Amino acid sequence: MTSVLSCTEWWRSAVIYQIYPRSFADSNGDGMGDLLGIRDRLPALTELGVDAIWLSPFYTSPQRDAGYDVADYCDVDPLFGTLDDFDSMTARAHELGLKVIVDLVPNHSSSDHxxxxxxxxxxxxxxxxxxxxxxxxxxxxxxxxxxxxxxxxxxxxxxxxxxxxxxxxxxxxHLFDASQPDFDWNNTWVRRQFEDVLRFWLDRGVDGFRVDVAHGMIKADGLPDWTPPLAGGSMGGAGTLDASASATATDAADAADELAASRAPFWAQDGVHEIYREWRTILNGYEGDRILAAEAWVDPLTDMAKWVRPDEMHQAFNFPYLETPWAAEPLRAVIDASISAFTAVEAPSTWVLSNHDVVRHASRLALTAENPQGHGIGPNSAGLPIPELGLRRARAATALMLALPGSAYLYQGEELGLPEVIDLPDEAREDPTWFRTDGERYGRDGCRVPIPWEADSPAYGFGPSDAAWLPQPSDWAPLARDAQGNDSTSTLSLYRHALALRRAHELGTGELEWLDTGAETVLGLRNGDVLVYANTGDTAVTLPAGEVLLSSGPLGEAQLPADTTVWLRA
The missing domain is CATH 3.90.400.10 (Oligo-1,6-glucosidase; Domain 2)
Structure with a gap:
């Protein structure tokens, strides 16, 4: 049996919904999402069944990297509104029972700062x-x-x-764009400024911070040259450890040593932990459970767990899980490794499949060629996804993820089954990756297109005009929220039903027990009084008898089809 710590703090089992402000809802028709647009659409998120929202940056910025280039950490960019708008949105969220987490970008500022x-x-x-x-x-x-x-x-x-x-x-x-100079976090002055930033937003009532590039603020002494391994890492540059179930303890130790030796001297340096211990002390001084969530691209999971030790951060994004292919054996291995690593430091595991930096999982899970993190996909990419297969796998993967104990993150629009937008015109692209690689990498614009709310409205209801800062596909009307709302087979209905069951059956604070399915391609698990079977193979298998609580797709006669997940009453 694989267990997790059961506790009453909200963040241990919360489902947190990421809002990308410029693409969520536009209140004034200028084509850019804003804080009042978010405020007015919050009831849809309580209806969905999430516990908290996390907002990507809305601070004053020249927007050379969509707000991750901050020019003032204590004000709102006019694109998104005002501080009064932020307060109004936060008050509405709290009124609806939603926690509010904001992005903090401490590794670098804007060159305009x-x-x-x-x-x-x-x-x-x-x-x-x-x-x-x-x-x-x-x-x-x-x-x-x-x-x-x-x-x-x-x-x-x-x-x-x-x-x-x-x-x-x-x-x-500048580890990122030239307009994003890195701070020197060995400088006491820098540390004191950011402590003031934390207090500014905590005093305004935020419930926590998602910390951008939480593994990158300290660099190795002497700034030594570094050549990445041929295998290459992802955004974190920390490499990837092959945690196969058959590896011996010696093999695993050797692999971990090799990984540490290959780690970039600007990622995952030990000095970052002192910073988060200081921040944790500040948060502990405020009423309520205020949290820090780390964006730390660090492997192996036992190293990532260092970010969430009891006196540091509360959560860390589980990127190894996000990057795991849709296949039973590696999924079981990463789930076991995650729960083991995080439980060892008294933290919950988190689960995530999509965010603003990765190809949406309704497309990523059906790519037919490798696609390194951050490269994105476009019309000339190799191995473009198969849409029907991608959506079927995405629904099945989500149904598996939401059955796991711990906390889960959703990215806006995934509850609508939105795919990556591939056919963006070159002239519309804004991601710095596109420009810095002379178009060799498409970057992340494809997952950032404004989401559809109403099938028959301009810009699909994104705002009161037909303006949208990135063009929306012409075939998105069936994916709009109002088009899916009354369809019991829609992806939106699947998410609503899964989240309601997750809450009712207390799956977030449950315990995971693996079940023998007799099939290498099928995962079986028990969490409390719910049995879960996920068929990651390409052929149907026999479905165990029992009352069906949830299915990611149509079931056959006593059959669990390929790329389908089902929940049964135990």
Missing amino acids: RWFQEALAAAPGSDERARYMFRDGRGENGELPPNNWESVFGGRAWTRVTDPDGTPGQWYL
């Missing part, structure tokens, strides 16, 4: 420059970057500045 502009104007060695990672260049005249690091978005991770007298100056580090 006052702190960075002051650093540019100051001399090398000044207190202002010490806020960021400024370094002298290599070479006879400093013409070479300080090391060979590459940006997550493509190209080198260093940009050289021009001094006030017009001569070439120092270089600054």
